[in-house]
Amino acid sequence: MLLLVGGWPMSVQAFVSGNPALMPTKEIPDGEEIFRPLTNTASYLGYTLYPVDVPGIEGQGDDSSSLAGVAAGPPDRQNEIEASLQFLAKETGGKPLFNSNRTVALATAMEDTRSYYWLGFSPEWKRNDQRHTIKVEVLRPGLKVRSRNGFLDLSKEAEISLRVEAALQLGGAAGPGSLRLRVGDPVRKKGGIEMPLSLGIPVEALTVLPEGDRYTARLELRVVASGEEGATSDVPVIPLSFSWPRPPAPGEILAYETKVTLHGKAERLLAAVYDPVSGRLSSAQAALPARP
16 A cells, blocks of 8 residues: 655654744654554555655655664654654555655555565454564575564454444445434533434344343444544444343334534534344444534
């Protein structure tokens, strides 16, 4: 994947160092905290990243420099930009393309991937959201190797949340199902905008199991909102439980109402219901009404 970068500093604090007018007024995340989710997702989906420094500096770039050289001493702004590209490439097995190399990015990536070895293994998945390091060594003298540096052992909960977030960003459904969603009138509250939600959950979207003298279904509700620029909110997991003295009739719609508090300028909202027993995911989207 060619990743076109307009200028992302590895550390915002270091990038603006020496200019008090630009110094952040509060602690903000930087470095791996920002870029690790990107490299984890690329590795999870099987992408090798070739980040391209789009603004660049004319002249032959050195794409073999290391992060260690950037970290030594007070880095200047260009070093901070290059450090982020180096990190993205190193973590996924790609190459950063700096300066004039950006004009031949596609040709460089094609040449670099013309021949390669595909190595794979089956890890003992623990589904614990932990990252594991991978190290590949070559035994023949004079050879060098690049590979992705690790993988994220995603929990089922995190995997489902990623599917829901992707569905909202890409404008698709998170899964089959005829979930019904209605958004009520927003109410301004301290700390945000409170938005009432009414859900209609088809009984076919859940698995009903006998439990004592009753029939029970347990689900997970996820609600995510996005703004016009594509940024999404966190994806909380809300447990739902339904119980009946007898099995629900086919075609029955279960009503559920809740309220969510939104921050910022969200434009759309997606609600998804996940059935852990069957793995079925049903969703619906709605445009949000104007804020009060």
